[in-house]
Amino acid sequence: MEQPLFQYNKPGRCVTFEEYRAEGGFGALAKGLMELTPDQVQQAVIDSGLRGRGGAGFPTGKKWSFVPRNLPGPRWLICNCDEMEPGTFKDRLLLEANPYSLLEGLALASYALGVAHAFIFIRRGYERAAANLRRGIAECRSAGLIGENILGSGFSCAIDLHVSAGRYICGEETALMNALEGVRANPRAKPPFPAVKGLWGGPTVVNNAETIANIPGIIGKGPVWFKGLARTPEGAGMKLFCLSGHVAKTGCFELPLGMPLGEIIEGPGGGMRPGSRFKACLPGGASTPCFTAEHWQIPMDYDPVAKAGSRLGTGGIVVFDHTTCMVAATLNLTRFYARESCGWCTPCREGIPYVNHVLETIEAGRGSEEHIAILRDHIKMLNNAFCALAPGAMGPVDGLLRHFMDEVQDHIVKRRCPLR
C-alpha cells in the first residue's frame, strides 16, 4: 500500500531535511517550477480530484480556480493547521513526523496561485509540530527552496508561521483570517468569499495541512496515480484516519479513501478493546452524526458517507462501546460547542446552551416528549446561524435522534440514565 504522506516517516522521530531530500523530497517542487506553468500545476490538482481534508471536502483545485486573475495587489495562501475538532489529531502526527511535505506543497500551491507570502496557522498545544515547521522553514530557506528565486526559477515565496492561543472557531476560514490579522476571531460574512476578498482584503485561499501536504505527490507522480489510490471509483487519494475511543489500537493511519468503516476498525484498529462491543462511532470528528453497526460496510469517502446521512469530516473516527450512554456522549459534544461558540450570532450563542440544557435534563432523568420536539426544532433552526459551527454542533444531536431514539425514550420512561 502506497503512503504518499507517511512514506518518509521514521520510527520515534522526525525525518531530517537531508533524508527527506535523499528520498526524493522536493523533486515535485523542482518539477513544478521547471517543467510546468502555474496553470498546469492548478490543472493537475483539479484533475487529481483532491478534496479538502479539513472537514468540508470541497474540491481543492476548484477552490483555487475561484481566485480572480489579474487583480492588483497581493494575494495570500493560508495553511489551516488549527486542528481543534475533537477526535482529530492527523495534522499533529503528520507534522511531528515530517514538516517537509507540507512546506513543499505550500511552495507548489503558492506557485500555482501566484502567491508571494503564505502563512501556516497552527494551534496552541502543537508545540512540537510548530518547532519542526520553524526548523523546516529555516532549512528550506537556506537551501533555496523557500524565499527569493526558488531553485533559480525566478519564483519567490515567503512562508511564515502563526501560532494561535486556543479557540475552536479559529479553524473556520473567515474567523481564521481575522485571527491572523490580530482581530477578534469572529467569522466574517460570505460573500464576499475569501477567494475574492480575504486576508487584508486580498484574494485568499485557505487549505487544510493534510490537503496541502498531498500536492507534492500529485505533481510528482501525476493526477492519475493520485486518483487511483482511492478504493471508490469517484474517490481520490489516501486519507489520514484517526482512531480513538474504545478500539484496541488507537492511532492515525494513512489509508485509501473509500475503505469500509468496519475494515478500518477491524484492520488497523485491531477491533474493539477486550471486553467491548461496538455500539456507535462518530465517523469524522465531533460535528458528524454518528454511525452504528448498520453502517459497517459504508466506504469511508465523502459521497458514500454523506449518502448514509453523515459526513466524512476530518476522518477522526471516535468509537464507542456498549457501555457508552449516547445521550451523555452527545451532551459532552454540545457542551464543547456551547463553550466554543464565539458568541457572534444569537442562534449559536443562545441556541447551543439551550440544547445543552435540554440534553442535561434528559440525561438526569427529568426529560419528556416535549424535549425531543425542542431538539428537533433546534436541528432545523440552528442552520440559520452565521457560520458552520452551530449546524455542526447539531450534527451529533441529529444522529442521536435518528439512531438512538429508543435510548433517549428509555431515559424519559425510566426517569434515569439506563446505562449509569
Place this chain on the structure above:
Amino acid sequence: MIPEHLQTELKLYVAAAVTPREAAVHVMKELQRHYGWLTDEAVTEAAELLGLSPLQVEELATFYEMIYRRPVGRRVVHVCDSISCWAMGGESLLQQLAARLGIAVGGTTGDDNFTLLPCCCLGNCGEAPTMMIGDNIYGRVTLESAEEILRRELAADAPQRFGG
C-alpha cells in the same frame, strides 16, 4: 515593566509583521510568559507595542482559551474534556486531580504551584485521556501517573510556560 531585551525583541517582531496587530497574539503570549498571566500592566504594554488601545487588546485577550486574564499558579494543568478523552475517563481524572490538589476545578493551590483547568481537545485523542502542562502534552494519564507528572514538573527548575 518588562525588561529591555524583551521590549526590543517584541518591537522587532512587531516591525517585521505585515501589520502591527498581526503580532498581537505573539506579544500577549510573550508578556504572559514573563508575568505568568496577562496582567493589567501587560495589557497596557501590549497596547503600546501594537499601537492599539488597551481595550482592543482586552478584546483579543479574553477571546483565547490560553491567554490568562486572571492570576494562575506557576503551572497550569489543562485536562482535556472533549469527546475522546471523555470516553476514556477524562471526567473522573479531572475530578480526582481536583481532589488530590485540594482545589475546585478552576482553582489554584495555596502554594501557587498549580492551577487546574479543563480545556478543549488537545489533539492527542489516540492517547486519551490527555493533559497539558506548559508545552508538555501527557497521554494515557491515570491518577497515579498524573501525580508522578506533577512531582516531576515541580522538580523541574524553571516552570515551563507558554511556548512560542
